[in-house]
Amino acid sequence: MDLNFLDFEQPIAELEAKIEELRLVGHDNEINIAEEIERLEKKSRALTESVFAGLSSWQISQLSRHPQRPYLLDYTRRLFDEFHELHGDRAYADDPAMVGGLARLDGRAVMAIGHQKGRDTKEKIYRNFGMPRPEGYRKALRLMWMAERFRLPILTFIDTPGAYPGVGAEERGQSEAIARNLQVMAGLRTPILCTVVGEGGSGGALAIGVGDRLLMLQYSTYSVISPEGCASILWKSADKAQLAAEAMAITSERLREQGLVDQIIPEPLGGAHRDPDAVALALKTALSEQLEQLQEIDLDQLIAERYTRLMGYGKFKE
Amino acid sequence: MAINVETTMSWFEKLMPSRIRTEASHKRAVPEGIWAKCPGCNAILYRAELERNLEVCPKCGHHNRIRARRRLDGFLDPEPREELGAEMESADPLKFKDLKRYKDRLAAAQKATGEKEAMVVLRGRLKGEPIVAAAFEFEFMGGSMGSVVGERFVRGVEGAIEQGAPLVCFSASGGARMQESLFSLFQMAKTSAALGQLRARGLPFISVMTDPTMGGVSASLAMLGDLNIAEPGALIGFAGPRVIEQTVREKLPEGFQHSEFLMDKGALDMIVDRRDLRDRVSELLAILMRRGRHCAAGNALSPPVVG
Numbered sequence: 001m002d003l004n005f006l007d008f009e010q011p012i013a014e015l016e017a018k019i020e021e022l023r024l025v026g027h028d029n030e031i032n033i034a035e036e037i038e039r040l041e042k043k044s045r046a047l048t049e050s051v052f053a054g055l056s057s058w059q060i061s062q063l064s065r066h067p068q069r070p071y072l073l074d075y076t077r078r079l080f081d082e083f084h085e086l087h088g089d090r091a092y093a094d095d096p097a098m099v100g101g102l103a104r105l106d107g108r109a110v111m112a113i114g115h116q117k118g119r120d121t122k123e124k125i126y127r128n129f130g131m132p133r134p135e136g137y138r139k140a141l142r143l144m145w146m147a148e149r150f151r152l153p154i155l156t157f158i159d160t161p162g163a164y165p166g167v168g169a170e171e172r173g174q175s176e177a178i179a180r181n182l183q184v185m186a187g188l189r190t191p192i193l194c195t196v197v198g199e200g201g202s203g204g205a206l207a208i209g210v211g212d213r214l215l216m217l218q219y220s221t222y223s224v225i226s227p228e229g230c231a232s233i234l235w236k237s238a239d240k241a242q243l244a245a246e247a248m249a250i251t252s253e254r255l256r257e258q259g260l261v262d263q264i265i266p267e268p269l270g271g272a273h274r275d276p277d278a279v280a281l282a283l284k285t286a287l288s289e290q291l292e293q294l295q296e297i298d299l300d301q302l303i304a305e306r307y308t309r310l311m312g313y314g315k316f317k318e
Numbered sequence: 319m320a321i322n323v324e325t326t327m328s329w330f331e332k333l334m335p336s337r338i339r340t341e342a343s344h345k346r347a348v349p350e351g352i353w354a355k356c357p358g359c360n361a362i363l364y365r366a367e368l369e370r371n372l373e374v375c376p377k378c379g380h381h382n383r384i385r386a387r388r389r390l391d392g393f394l395d396p397e398p399r400e401e402l403g404a405e406m407e408s409a410d411p412l413k414f415k416d417l418k419r420y421k422d423r424l425a426a427a428q429k430a431t432g433e434k435e436a437m438v439v440l441r442g443r444l445k446g447e448p449i450v451a452a453a454f455e456f457e458f459m460g461g462s463m464g465s466v467v468g469e470r471f472v473r474g475v476e477g478a479i480e481q482g483a484p485l486v487c488f489s490a491s492g493g494a495r496m497q498e499s500l501f502s503l504f505q506m507a508k509t510s511a512a513l514g515q516l517r518a519r520g521l522p523f524i525s526v527m528t529d530p531t532m533g534g535v536s537a538s539l540a541m542l543g544d545l546n547i548a549e550p551g552a553l554i555g556f557a558g559p560r561v562i563e564q565t566v567r568e569k570l571p572e573g574f575q576h577s578e579f580l581m582d583k584g585a586l587d588m589i590v591d592r593r594d595l596r597d598r599v600s601e602l603l604a605i606l607m608r609r610g611r612h613c614a615a616g617n618a619l620s621p622p623v624v625g
Contacts, residue, residue, distance in 0.1 A: 170555050202494075202534075203556070206503055207537075222500055224496055234417065248414075310508050
């Protein structure tokens with residue numbers, strides 16, 4: 001079993017391994033096996049389509065944190081003509097779990113900020129599994145203030161299991177750092193465009209998620225607590241994560257039904273990790289279009305609309 | 319000591335499993351509700367006296383949790399009082415069901431507490447000066463913040479702005495309410511944004527953190543006070559101690575995430591005994607609102623920035 005594939009991806013992976021094998025054989029021999037390869041590829045596509053047509057919320061949640069899923073720095077080099085990473089919160093440290101910098105999107109100057117996870121074990125630890133500490137949020141805040149000063153629109157990219165639950169993080173005011181970002185972003189005088197590209201984990205995600213538009217990649221998720229966390233509290237067992245994922249409405253589709261998401265960016269067949277170039281292109285198109293619309297709105301109106309949008313969150317009877 | 323107990327036990331008691339034995343030896347001699355044992359110093363206290371003392375132990379000063387309405391009642395002037403958003407109830411947007419239906423959990427919490435939701439907001443006066451005061455009801459689903467709590471808080475902010483009055487919030491909450499999922503999470507953004515409006519109008523927000531103030535409530539409105547005040551010994555933090563212990567796999571430092579610890583780390587302005595809060599907040603607000611002896615009207619100071 002290949003650990004780079006999720007359980008429901010295994011049959012697809014096996015089929016593709018077979019195709020790959022045949023290709024190698026084809027190179028070695030004179031026998032024409034192109035037909036057989038074509039037949040298997042068709043079969044693989046059909047299989048992928050059928051598996052992905054019926055994904056459960058839990059499976060989507062697994063996709064959103066797929067070990068091969070593109071992370072922020074995989075996107076920056078595909079999305080931007082230029083990207084100049086900026087470091088540090090000017091008070092304590094530079095947090096590698098939060099990345100930000102000056103960038104150009106189709107020539108347009110922007111500030112890009114997002115969570116960063118690591119690919120291999122060493123990088124995972126360096127990036128703290130994409131879980132920022134207060135200095136990460138404060139770096140983001142510093143860059144957002146800078147963006148406002150130089151009238152740069154802000155693009156944020158959300159992909160985190162959550163803010164880091166550690167001793168140092170608490171000591172340095174994790175709560176305050178998150179809360180401050182929420183308040184400042186609500187009133188920042190520049191367009192803010194937020195996209196969930198992977199895992200939208202609770203307050204740690206929201207801390208760079210307050211803005212004028214919320215976009216989600218098709219197989220990304222956004223929730224108040226991880227399905228496992230929710231299950232262990234409400235079902236008294238982390239094994240019930242599948243039920244929790246369903247109940248909490250964490251997928252892009254369910255959240256759009258609830259009116260909380262503006263646009264879903266479709267992912268290539270099999271998910272973003274199967275074709276990072278394609279998903280980056282779709283993301284780039286969506287960001288450019290949304291940004292163009294946002295930049296046409298008068299700033300005072302933009303801020304007023306953002307406030308109305310924030311005050312509209314919630315459902316109650318009266 | 320254990321040996322003494324052994325020797326005074328009858329053969330029958332020795333045969334019983336220890337769990338049953340303990341229960342039998344702790345038979346209640348008095349009717350429930352007249353006496354209370356202080357979790358801080360184990361003193362046996364007269365319940366009525368404890369209530370008079372705002373649920374603070376008169377012997378050791380341990381702060382027990384206090385109900386939202388009782389809290390506001392002891393804090394505000396007896397009148398006038400007007401409740402904001404009193405009729406609001408959760409709409410259960412996701413038709414959430416875990417082992418129980420969310421709807422049933424709400425009904426049970428309403429029955430147990432006599433409250434419609436986990437926050438009470440009152441417009442009233444503090445020593446004659448207009449104020450809006452909000453308090454979390456911890457007994458209502460752990461004081462968790464869902465759509466109604468968020469909206470009630472915002473009504474409080476709007477009420478304060480309308481009257482040009484300050485806002486005080488007493489938090490006691492486990493965090494966001496899971497059963498409303500992303501709607502709950504977004505209440506963090508909503509309440510924080512509303513406080514931005516109060517701030518822009520130069521009106522003070524005093525956040526009083528009480529035991530416990532955790533998760534989404536701590537990481538939004540509670541930490542955004544112009545003054546961050548805590549009651550003594552309150553648990554305050556983002557992640558729960560158990561979650562942190564599991565993550566870092568080491569023992570947490572003594573007093574970690576308690577008021578005194580946060581004060582030491584610079585997260586709080588002060589720790590104030592519940593029995594002094596009314597006086598103290600009133601004095602602080604008088605200064606922030608430039609009232610009183612040495613703040614005569616028409617002085618050289620410019621008015622607060624509006625907008």
